[in-house]
Amino acid sequence: MHSAIQQADQIFVALQHRVAGYLPVKFQSIADVILSVIAIVLVFAFLFAVTTVLERKGLGRIQNRYGPNRVGPAGFFQPLADGVKSLTKEDLVPRAADQAVHFMAPVLLVIAAFLAYAVLPVGRNMVLADLNAGVLFFFAVGTLVELAVFMAGWSSRNKYSLLGAMRAIAQMISYEVPLVLASIVVIMAAGSLSTVSIVNMQTGYSGIWPHWFVLTPWGFAGFNLFMIAATAESNRSPFDLPEGESEIIAGYYIEYSGFKFALFFLGEYLGMFATSGLAITLFLGGWAAPFSFLTWIPSYLWFFAKLLLMIAIFIWIRGTLPRLRMDQLMNFAWQFMLPMTLINVFAAGVWHFMPGGVIRWLVCAVLLIVPAVLLSRGLKQGKKFEARTYRFAE
Amino acid sequence: MFGEGILKGLAETARNFLGSYVSKKRLTTVQYPEERLPQIEAYRNFPFLVYDGEDWQQGLRCVSCFICEKECPPKCIFIEKSTDKKPDAVGKPQFYPTVFNIDVSVCMSCQICVEVCPFDAIKMDTDFELSTDNRFSGLLWDKKHLAKSNEHYHKIHPTEAAVVDAQLAAERAKVAAKAKAAAEAKPAAAPATPPPVPAATEK
Amino acid sequence: MIAATEPIRILPKSRADGGEGQFLEVSMGPQHPSTHGVFRMDVVLDGERIVKLKPVFGYLHRNHEKIAEHETYLGSMPYTDRLDYFCSLTNNWAYALAVEKLAGIQVPERAEYIRIITAELTRFQNHAALIGFLTQDMGASGTPLMYAFRERETILDLFESLTGARMMCNYMRFGGCRVDLPAGWLDHAKKFVATLPRFLDEFERLLASNEILMARTQGVGVLSKELAVNAGVTGPVLRASGVNYDVRKVDKYGIYDRFAFKIPMGEHGDTYDRYMVRLLEMRESLNILNQALKDIPEGPIVDPKTRIRGFKPKPGEAYGRIEAPKGELGFYLVSDGTSNPYRYRVRPPSLMNLTVLEQLCIGRNVADVVVILGSIDIVMGEVDR
């Protein structure tokens, strides 16, 4: 690799070492960690701010509106205004609420959301902690979010928030299973739970094509299943039942106002970024460039470009689809997602043991497509749901 | 296959997303304070009292007949009649309102007062920026606040105003002819009424 | 919402209800995003399943009927705008029809055409907005609603250039209409109506075959024929249950008998049928609009004999009804020969349709309640009056 390109790629790593280098050797490792944490907090908080604007503008354009365009150039300072607003608003706590738990819930949520970034490699050599059980760490931290959601919903002493918390926990637990199972195929292929080595597995190229896991039948299916489960995990439309604006108003955070509400908002978006980031790490080659001739672009830019693409897809879906109902959501999880992920694990095994070639592709594709069609028919409950024709009276 | 309709919907939203950048027609939003829609002639919002000529007190067409006060559905008009008379728009001596108040916060801009007025004295305005920081006196408009010139009427509703002016001119001619006849019949009578206000005759 | 100090009230389940556990009593509304105004539902939940639902309304009661008894006949006209504030022109028409029956007034032909054009435009924008709100209640983050409002804006522009107001039109008069169509209005309307099929196609592509929408609406809130007829449900809700009843066809009021149009009928009586019947009705409305805009004759727009001031119909009673977008809207008037009605009664379709809400919702989810309520299409201004 050309040294200038390499420098550009490693500029943040070098900067970190340079700054840490000013300190005595004893503190250097801890300074390294602190600098990384600061970087993660700043970058992803900034991304959150940008995403709120992009989401509102994107949704606006989908709905033939302008979206926010008053604060700053093209409305891009809107998050600043929102931040000032949420900071200056009165922090209301219901009198019957469990004060301590009510206070801790948003804090725990944001902490849990930020913790997940520790194992996400956002660029070459750019990961806070290369744990050898990195993926497991990610899911373990994810469970804290459930706890935070429960705390918020229960402590508010509001029936809507209780319903929201119940929905949220049921949904998150149900979709955690397919989420983990969908990522198992990658762990099988990579033979490692470490996010860094999973990405390293995908950095090679055949010709110009990358070795991303998404470019295999099981990887493609796994990616789609993972994204569906991730959408449900991060409470995004069409799985936004825990918030269910039109049904249970705001769900578990109905009784939060001001900055705590903003923290919930932040936590939710951070969760979305984190799961998207994991999907990128597992299936889309992490920070690896999509084509071999594009490797000169710094790795972290690729990671964030992919992340923004995922966010755009999230926004697009949110602008289009209505919400599912609770029982349908559960049916979908247990009748479609779970069998499909299990079949996908099987297909990945078959892929692993078959010799390479077209036949392997065909076998795996058939293994996945046939059950998908059959299961989706089952979801329609034997043609119970279909477009109808109508008669007219004169 | 499951998901077909979802994909169709996604294609549709994508089309609208891109379309909003290409075709201006898709974006119906008007950036209000800077951008304004052209005024629609028929638009109505809150009545005003028409006066002819320069002096709003002299030219007020209202003769305080109380019809609008009675007919107003939300009863937001309050009138007090004068004790003396002054010539009205067509030249007849008539009473005039000493007090004419309309409560902006009660009025629902239904135009009934305009329809029932036999003197074309009250018409609908088009000004919709009526907000004020004083919700009591700021929203109770008196005679002075309500009075607007015939020119203003012509500006906002040209077609309608032209018809009204033609009617008034015809009536004025009739009254003048009658007065002339009366004056000829009784030359010794008191001096005739002052000449009609010039503004209305210009048209 | 419960007061903050009050502990959460949980009703004990009796043995008769089966199983252990407790019921949760939730008051949905009056400030709830999908109650379409200030409407409240006292809901008793078993988990998320509805056990009991009591609609509570009256929060928007404005004494409409009593006020009308103290107003002149004309003075009530602007108040009718505010019944169903989405369709002021059909409200105007129903009231005008009742008074015309009472006083025996004939309406000139051009006025009849104008009435039909405005009424069908009203129906179109009401149904479009309703489908938008319905999908909004399903959580579609307002995209269909915004598309519907994009078209509705143009219709409201047409109304504004004709009547002077976008929503509170106050346009119909006894024996005709208030003002004639302004110059160029017809061409503008024709051009606009020609673009509407494209909008409907877009709407259908966006939603009609969407699996989530089908799963959320098919089989949800099934209203049986018998119940619909017995409860006095009218309009698209009734027709979605498969009862062929449309006042436009039954009464042939105005000049509806001159137009060729069909009535779409549902079969299952569920939310999807109610949604589709409205979608198809919009297409039929376009049919009527095309014919009316083509055939409208020249002539007077109001019966010259009717008086604006001092209008006093002879003693008697009359019931005028039309097919408003939400169902049969009727005005019952009793005259004692004075300038204000002795009795004034509105038969609001929203209220009648709302009476079946509990039967539709029992056994369904909280999420279904808002969808069912949305598909019934209520406007609280009309329910509470």
Added chain:
Amino acid sequence: MTATFLILAAITIAGTVAAMAMRNLVHCVLALTLGFAGLAALYLQLGAQFVGLTQVLVYVGAVAILAVFVIMMTQKPAQTTESIFSSFWLTGSLIAALVFAVLGWAIYSSRLTSAIVSPHVEAAVRPIGDALMHRFVLPLEIMGLLLTAALIGAVVVAIQEKRGSA
């Protein structure tokens, strides 16, 4: 005994004590969760990543949530007014002390503790997997079978109850 260990141990003990001492059931569960988390952190500090993270995943993510869910679904959210000290506290503490003594004796007399290898054995995922799949494959399968049987049994019971009530 580093400072980290002391802090984590304090958190764990504080969490578990609070779980016993608090009056509000949900608070108890949350305190217990803190204890679980502290334990997980202790594992992580020992370098046992897999065990530590599984501890979080299973205990914080599943057990605590399950407990909380059960409380939320069944209990009235009222606080208990009775004393947290049971009348059997003397007996209870006696039994606890006995159990602790036996455990302590067992650990101290064990050969394992006398031969501490190195505190920095990397308990990585791969060796655990290898061990589970080779040496302990039979116990693992039996456990899996047992759990499956329990699951099916639970489903059967639930279905029967549903039929009975319907």
